[in-house]
Amino acid sequence: MGTFPVNKIREDFPILHQMVYGRPLVYFDNAASTQKPVQVIHAISRYYETDNCNIHRGVHFLSQRTTEAYEDTRKMIQRFINAASSSEIIFTKGATESINLVASSFGKQYLFPGDEVLISIMEHHSNIVPWQQICIERGAKVKFIPIHENGELDMDAFRKMVNEKTRLVAITHVSNVLGTVNPVKEIIAYAHTYNIPVLVDGAQSISHLGADMHDLDCDFYCFSGHKMYAPMGIGVLYGKEKFLEAIPPYQSGGEMIKEVFTDHTTFNELPFKFEAGTPNVEGVYGLRAAILYLQDLGLDNIRNYEQKLLKYATEKLTAMGDIRIIGEAKEKTSLISFLIGTIHPYDAGVIIDKMGVAVRTGHHCAMPLIEWYKIPATVRASFAFYNTVEEIDSLMEAIIRVKQMFG
Amino acid sequence: MTISELQEQVVSEFSLFDDWMDKYNYLIEIGKSIPMIDESYKTDQYVITGCQSKVWLHADYRDGKIFFSADSDAIITKGIVSLLIRVLSGHTPDEILNADMDFIDKVGLREHLSPTRSNGLTSMVKQMKLYALAFKTKSE
Numbered sequence: 335m336g337t338f339p340v341n342k343i344r345e346d347f348p349i350l351h352q353m354v355y356g357r358p359l360v361y362f363d364n365a366a367s368t369q370k371p372v373q374v375i376h377a378i379s380r381y382y383e384t385d386n387c388n389i390h391r392g393v394h395f396l397s398q399r400t401t402e403a404y405e406d407t408r409k410m411i412q413r414f415i416n417a418a419s420s421s422e423i424i425f426t427k428g429a430t431e432s433i434n435l436v437a438s439s440f441g442k443q444y445l446f447p448g449d450e451v452l453i454s455i456m457e458h459h460s461n462i463v464p465w466q467q468i469c470i471e472r473g474a475k476v477k478f479i480p481i482h483e484n485g486e487l488d489m490d491a492f493r494k495m496v497n498e499k500t501r502l503v504a505i506t507h508v509s510n511v512l513g514t515v516n517p518v519k520e521i522i523a524y525a526h527t528y529n530i531p532v533l534v535d536g537a538q539s540i541s542h543l544g545a546d547m548h549d550l551d552c553d554f555y556c557f558s559g560h561k562m563y564a565p566m567g568i569g570v571l572y573g574k575e576k577f578l579e580a581i582p583p584y585q586s587g588g589e590m591i592k593e594v595f596t597d598h599t600t601f602n603e604l605p606f607k608f609e610a611g612t613p614n615v616e617g618v619y620g621l622r623a624a625i626l627y628l629q630d631l632g633l634d635n636i637r638n639y640e641q642k643l644l645k646y647a648t649e650k651l652t653a654m655g656d657i658r659i660i661g662e663a664k665e666k667t668s669l670i671s672f673l674i675g676t677i678h679p680y681d682a683g684v685i686i687d688k689m690g691v692a693v694r695t696g697h698h699c700a701m702p703l704i705e706w707y708k709i710p711a712t713v714r715a716s717f718a719f720y721n722t723v724e725e726i727d728s729l730m731e732a733i734i735r736v737k738q739m740f741g
Numbered sequence: 742m743t744i745s746e747l748q749e750q751v752v753s754e755f756s757l758f759d760d761w762m763d764k765y766n767y768l769i770e771i772g773k774s775i776p777m778i779d780e781s782y783k784t785d786q787y788v789i790t791g792c793q794s795k796v797w798l799h800a801d802y803r804d805g806k807i808f809f810s811a812d813s814d815a816i817i818t819k820g821i822v823s824l825l826i827r828v829l830s831g832h833t834p835d836e837i838l839n840a841d842m843d844f845i846d847k848v849g850l851r852e853h854l855s856p857t858r859s860n861g862l863t864s865m866v867k868q869m870k871l872y873a874l875a876f877k878t879k880s881e
Contacts, residue, residue: 678814678816680817685765688761696793710794711793735762739766
């Protein structure tokens with residue numbers, strides 16, 4: 335497949351070279367969590383071997399050096415997503431915590447009875463439930479933008495739903511079930527004509543499409559490290575300074591304070607106002623290594639190769655017959671949700687697993703979307719740049735076995 | 742037969758298969774012989790939550806013994822729940838409450854016990870034991 339050095343890349347991912355049930359592991363659950371290259375694994379072990387200490391507080395040598403590395407990574411992420419300032423980059427546990435932070439703090443400041451938050455029917459639960467919870471608390475309402483049958487967002491409906499009660503639009507860049515790439519730039523531009531801020535959930539897009547805050551002009555953006563080859567438990571929230579300044583802190587404790595008196599506290603400046611407690615420093619080291627790795631490969635090269643995998647898998651599945659692909663948007667990232675005839679995805683998943691292929695079955699934390707399609711669940715295969723066409727052939731072999739057993 | 746004798750019987754049946762495919766094919770066969778739940782009980786009230794597939798479970802209490810019936814939209818789940826029914830159905834609430842359900846592990850279906858399978862099997866056993874507890878309390 336072209337000149338993309340997939341075999342050399344696979345050498346960087348030790349976990350891929352193992353047998354499961356006597357067969358070589360095929361890992362197609364990348365939309366849930368990606369594997370980590372040795373560069374990331376070594377960055378974490380090097381952190382504990384040479385740099386481990388608490389940051390921002392110590393005057394000692396280690397603390398200063400590690401604080402510098404931590405803050406350099408913040409600047410690196412600022413450049414990676416083309417944000418205006420590094421104080422707009424908040425380290426979190428992941429996209430879920432990022433959205434919870436915005437829902438809670440933005441909600442307390444800007445949501446009032448009768449107000450509306452617009453999200454889409456294809457959101458992951460992490461971009462539904464925090465809004466439902468804060469809306470219950472504030473007497474506001476969550477409205478769902480519908481989709482077309484092919485999995486594309488219904489933009490006409492979206493434009494009609496924006497009104498004087500809308501306080502925020504929260505939308506995923508890419509659907510974790512359908513692979514649909516949403517026209518977020520268009521959504522943001524439209525919302526902004528009414529002065530409505532937009533949060534973009536980049537969890538499923540950052541490792542495939544990258545992100546450009548200046549170009550998108552979104553007001554909040556978030557992603558998780560573990561879906562982009564970095565460790566679990568580290569993620570990022572980007573917020574425009576004017577909003578991060580205006581909204582109250584999310585959690586309180588050490589680090590986020592300026593001065594504490596017995597009767598009141600003043601808060602630290604950005605970004606520290608939102609980083610209470612000792613942060614996940616090892617995670618930041620890992621995230622830095624992951625971004626370097628992605629930049630070294632080149633996001634364009636990655637996208638080209640992954641799109642070839644997507645095309646190959648889509649053609650193979652379609653040729654097999656009796657396969658229903660859920661999500662056929664014109665623009666997709668490298669994942670496919672499907673149903674095999676009338677076979678329950680759970681049955682299919684159990685057998686596919688036994689064939690050494692790791693796929694995901696179920697509602698993929700997007701129950702409203704599964705309900706919208708009136709299906710019980712889907713089988714989802716999601717590809718990363720270390721996957722190969724031969725592995726896709728193994729999946730096809732497993733599907734044939736499923737059909738034999740349940741057909 | 743007692744619950745543990747029935748468990749041993751299932752274990753020895755499954756020991757005939759050393760290939761996972763044969764094991765699952767047998768499970769699929771077993772699923773077809775499930776004591777089918779009455780259609781009127783296939784409602785949300787009888788759904789066991791916590792499973793990736795839908796499972797409906799109902800219990801009748803006759804002459805001091807519990808009789809289960811069930812259905813599922815997934816065939817493997819049907820096979821598993823019918824194994825549970827074969828082992829537990831027709832026993833007293835006390836026998837069911839005290840049953841140690843270790844046979845699932847012994848027949849090589851251990852992965853269905855893990856939380857990554859959304860606790861399907863664990864939820865089913867829990868629900869069956871809850872029925873037993875309810876009938877026991879009612880009859881005392």
